[in-house]
Amino acid sequence: MTTTTTFDELPSLVGTDLGYTEYVTVTQDRVNLFAEAANDGQWIHTDPERAASGPFGGAIAHGFLTLSLTIPFWTELLEVEGVTAKVNYGLDKVRFINPVRVGSRIRMTATIASVEEVKGGLQINVDQTVEIEGQERPALISRGIHRFYA
Template sequence: MSNSFDSVAGVLAAVGRDLGSTDWVRIDQARINLFADATGDHQWIHVDSERAKSGPFGATVAHGYLTLSLANLFMPQLVSYERLKMGVNYGCGKVRFPAPVRVGSRVRGRGEVVAAEAIAGDGVQVTVRVTVEIEGLDKPGCVVDTISRLYFA
């Protein structure tokens, strides 16, 4: 992976850097159902394949928060950190769901370092925008500004 950083200075210098894209992941009904079970969100547009055929999307769709959670799967494919003492998820900035992710779709993450600032304790707060692209569509399934705090050795 060419997007590897080993210092605060390295992360600060990466603002504006395109991190490329990840491998494609198929969103199947089993994944959607597992997410529904984990969250208790069993709305028919997600889990009832027969009813969803006549619904607004023509098939079941992934939960928006399932699509958002894929940022956690994609981040290690987009960037790695060497000499890291500790890294924590600090939160998210703006989150949007421009297009539904229909069952059977393939998605991937595209990353960009949009901000970074030094913080106390020899750390850096970095914002990486992850765009969850849907194969064959112009609009993404999710765009999220992930915020992490990193502390290097």
């Protein structure tokens, strides 16, 4: 469920748990497309037959593919009305905790850690975790930094 708020209400959301996104299945086709775009065709990602005897027992998604999915996940969690621009400003504290095997389903949960004023707008820092369905350890944790301009 998406949290909808206004620019002026953003500071009041510090500490708010935004809930969970829908699950996304990480397919071999998605991994192959990412490998092509990133020029990273390492066999643990793109060769399922060879990867089956590799260290993870099958092909895994690129860590940066999983990280890139935080952007569409993010749009499922928060909608800010009354802004002229929304900017993905960066990331802090990115850690790839657990590999995502091809065929796994992942989702994201996030909590607004802080909101601060920046020239012309507000910056929010969001603690985000990408979970793997059925796994105790998450795929990744990071702090997303987003800016909203009024």
